[in-house]
Amino acid sequence: xxxxxxxxxxxxxxxxxxxxxxxxxxxxxxxxxxxxxxxxxxxxxxxxxxxxxxxxxxxxxxxxxxxxxxxxxxxxxxxxxxxxxxxxxxxxxxxxxxxxxxxxxxxxxxxx
Amino acid sequence: xxxxxxxxxxxxxxxxxxxxxxxxxxxxxxxxxxxxxxxxxxxxxxxxxxxxxxxxxxxxxxxxxxxxxxxxxxxxxxxxxxxxxxxxxxxxxxxxxxxxxxxxxxxxxxxx
Numbered sequence: 001x002x003x004x005x006x007x008x009x010x011x012x013x014x015x016x017x018x019x020x021x022x023x024x025x026x027x028x029x030x031x032x033x034x035x036x037x038x039x040x041x042x043x044x045x046x047x048x049x050x051x052x053x054x055x056x057x058x059x060x061x062x063x064x065x066x067x068x069x070x071x072x073x074x075x076x077x078x079x080x081x082x083x084x085x086x087x088x089x090x091x092x093x094x095x096x097x098x099x100x101x102x103x104x105x106x107x108x109x110x111x112x
Numbered sequence: 113x114x115x116x117x118x119x120x121x122x123x124x125x126x127x128x129x130x131x132x133x134x135x136x137x138x139x140x141x142x143x144x145x146x147x148x149x150x151x152x153x154x155x156x157x158x159x160x161x162x163x164x165x166x167x168x169x170x171x172x173x174x175x176x177x178x179x180x181x182x183x184x185x186x187x188x189x190x191x192x193x194x195x196x197x198x199x200x201x202x203x204x205x206x207x208x209x210x211x212x213x214x215x216x217x218x219x220x221x222x223x224x
Contacts, residue, residue, distance in 0.1 A: 032211070034212070041218070043202050043204075043216055043218050044155070044213070044215050046212050046214065049211060089154070093210050097209060097210065099157045099170055099210070100145070100210040102154050104152070105154060
């Protein structure tokens, strides 16, 4: 079955630096991969979707890459701010297309 | 924000009692999902629906049933609650299968 690993449970960085979060998956390569943000006590919020034929996608200070050879996605937040502190989840389809599988998340803390 | 609400937001119930959680959407999205989120496990799919009266099981469906009699409502029922079902439950909706999910605020269920 498909598995997702988000390598770091927690990441602490200084304000203004670039945060880089990693998402690795096993088995089949999905047609697209998604990133979500979750704040404490709230549901996840969709951020970005990147398709297998897109190497990179940007949205404001966010950048996502998708390497189907390495089976890896990198999620970057440039010029990070304390307001970016949250848990970030990556997600993709299982092979049957019946479920959206989520990684366990990386909790980012940005200190001023 | 997508129009999706969950009720109740918090519930404490006793072991062996039935519990029903409600998810209501105003987006007319076809797909609806119930997830549970637990420390160390992340988000796991319980059941999902791909239309009125069309539902299917997810990864952790044992002990849960669902119903969808109207496009806007998706009910999750614990027929006889157990302590292992203590969790935070999230409803999500998508317009296309498994993409750009919008989540509700969550229901914190405690089974004592």
